[in-house]
Amino acid sequence: MNNQSSKYDCAIIGGGLAGLTLSIQLAQNGHQVILFEKNKYPFHKVCGEYISLESWDFLNSLGLPMAELSLPIINTIHVSAPNGFIIHSPLDLGGFGISRFYLDNLLFKKAKELGVTVLDNTKVLDVKQHGELYVVSTNDDSYQSKLVCGSFGKINPPFIAQQKVTEKGKYIGVKYHIKTDLPAHIIELHNFKDGYCGISKVDNDTNCLCYLTTSKNLRLHQNDIKRLEENVLYENPYLKKYFTESTFLYEKPLVISQISFEKKHTYQHGIIMLGDSAGAIAPLCGNGMSIAMRSSKILAKQIDSFLKNNISKIELIQNYTDEWNQNFSSRIKIAYYLQHLFGKKTTTYWSLKLLNYSPKLFKRIISLTHGKKF
C-alpha cells in the first residue's frame, strides 16, 4: 500500500480527454486527485482528431491557450459515396483539428501543474471497496481514495464485466498522419463498403486520416490492413488518391480492435464512468471527444458537491446519471442510426443523393450531431 499520500479524494482510471479534464476541474476546486494512465505521455491514439467547436471555451477554461495554438478551424464538410458521388455542406458550428499526441499532452502538463498526481506508465489492475474507501491496485502499488472514476475508454478492463457484443457490432479503427494538400477548413468523409474514412488537418500542418470498419471486413482480407485498403477502400476514387499520392508519416498505421457502440453504464463495480467508458458514440458523428469532455464537466460539478458534503454518494450518482441521459442519450442514438445508414454501397449513394437535393435536411442532420457550447 502506498503511504506517502495515503488518501485521495478521487482516483481516475485512464488519462484520455475525459480523465484528464476531470482531474483538472477537481484540482481547480482544491481536491486531491490521482490519475492513472497505462501509456507514457505523449502518445498517439486512434482518433479522427476533429473536435466540435462546442468544446473550445471549455478547454480555455481549463487553462489551455486555445487561440495561441494556431489550430485549423474547420467549417465545411465533403461526403462521398463508395462510387465517388460527393456532396458538400457548410458546418454551422464547425470544429478544429488537433492531434491527440499534442492535446492529451497539453492537458497532462496542465493537470500536473495544478497538483494532480499523474502516474503514467501505470496500469490499473483492480479496484476493491473497503468500507468508505476504495483501494486501487496497479502494476506498481495500491492507492486509497474516497471515489473512483472510470475513464478508461471503449474497452472495459478485466476487473469490470465485459459488454456482450455481437460479431456484427465489432469494429476496428485505423489511423495515419499524412502530408497532403487538403485545405485546412475542410473535413472529408469518404465511405467504402462497410466503413468510412475521415480526413482533416490537425496541428503541425499534418492531416489525420482515420477510418472505421467492421472486424469482419478485416477478417475477410486475412487480417491484412494493406490488402483491405487496396481491395475495399481504393474503390472510392478519393481514398485511392489519398492512399497513393500522399506522404505517410508512420511506417505502420495505429490500429484498435474490438470497438463497439453498445449502451454502457454510468456506474458499475463501484466506479463512476465517464467519456467512452459510459457510452461511446459512433465516430461518424465526430464528437466523442466533446462528449467525453462535457461528461467530465457534469461529473466534476457533482463530485465537488459530494466532497463538500452537500450531497450523498447516492445523490451524486443519481444526479450524474440523469444529467448524462439528458445530454447524451439521444445524440448517441442518432449516431447509432446514422452509422447503419453509411458504409452500405447503395444506401449511402441514395442517401447522399437525397441530401444533395435537400441541403436543409443535410444541415439539420449535421446539427443533431453537434452539441451546444459548454
Ligand SMILES: Cc1cc2nc3c(=O)[nH]c(=O)nc-3n(C[C@H](O)[C@H](O)[C@H](O)COP(=O)(O)OP(=O)(O)OC[C@H]3O[C@@H](n4cnc5c(N)ncnc54)[C@H](O)[C@@H]3O)c2cc1C
Ligand atoms: C476510428 C475513430 C475515430 C474517431 N474520430 C473522432 C473524431 O474525429 N472526433 C471526436 O470527437 N471523436 C472521435 N472519436 C471518438 C473519440 O476518440 C473518443 O470518444 C474519445 O477519445 C473518448 O475519450 P476518453 O477519454 O473517454 O477515452 P480515451 O481517449 O480512449 O482514453 C482512455 C485512456 O484510458 C487508458 N486506460 C485504459 N485502461 C487503463 C487501465 N486499466 N489503467 C490505466 N489506464 C488505462 C488508455 O490508455 C487511454 O489513454 C473516434 C473514435 C474512433 C474509434
